[in-house]
Amino acid sequence: MKVAIVMGSSSDWPTMKLAAAQLTALAIPFTKHVISAHRMPAELTRFGQQARAEGVSVIIAGAGGAAHLPGMLAANTTLPVIGVPIKTRTLNGVDSLLSIVQMPGGVPVGTMAIGDAGATNAALFAASILSIDSPAVAAKLAAFRDAQTHQAEESEALLDE
Ligand code: RP5
Numbered sequence: 030m031k032v033a034i035v036m037g038s039s040s041d042w043p044t045m046k047l048a049a050a051q052l053t054a055l056a057i058p059f060t061k062h063v064i065s066a067h068r069m070p071a072e073l074t075r076f077g078q079q080a081r082a083e084g085v086s087v088i089i090a091g092a093g094g095a096a097h098l099p100g101m102l103a104a105n106t107t108l109p110v111i112g113v114p115i116k117t118r119t120l121n122g123v124d125s126l127l128s129i130v131q132m133p134g135g136v137p138v139g140t141m142a143i144g145d146a147g148a149t150n151a152a153l154f155a156a157s158i159l160s161i162d163s164p165a166v167a168a169k170l171a172a173f174r175d176a177q178t179h180q181a182e183e184s185e186a187l188l189d190e
Contacts, residue, residue, distance in 0.1 A: 032060075035063075066092065081107070
């Protein structure tokens with residue numbers, strides 16, 4: 030059981046490393062890869078087609094701009110693909126969001142929010158999928174939620190008067 034984090038460019042890493050950090054916090058094994066859809070199309074196809082045989086359970090794919098990567102990975106595998114729209118300087122990531130979320134019916138990509146929240150939630154969503162067959166991951170997720178609730182409850186005491 031492992032997650033593959035794929036990104037279109039090393040410039041996506043400041044965002045995608047939040048997915049890596051969240052998976053690490055949940056003790057979920059992962060690998061990380063730079064595979065550009067337009068600069069490395071053959072490798073993109075190979076990766077998608079081999080992922081299941083190589084033991085990947087879920088793919089998290091982050092890309093920005095004309096973000097073909099998640100959709101093209103999904104076209105080459107029946108594993109769940111979770112898309113993370115990278116925030117761009119020109120269009121604030123709305124370009125990334127729309128190009129990832131608007132998959133034609135038949136090849137789904139589970140699309141997260143733009144940017145940091147999307148990367149974190151991609152890891153948590155991958156964990157939710159893995160928790161179906163892993164009591165250990167389910168327990169880690171439950172503990173994470175409990176800690177988050179506790180932190181929110183305690184935050185009221187930190188408000189200025
Ligand atoms: C996309 O183009 C990548 O996912 C990245 O978000 C964007 C810019 O890539 P670089 O020009 O920084 O390599 O493919």
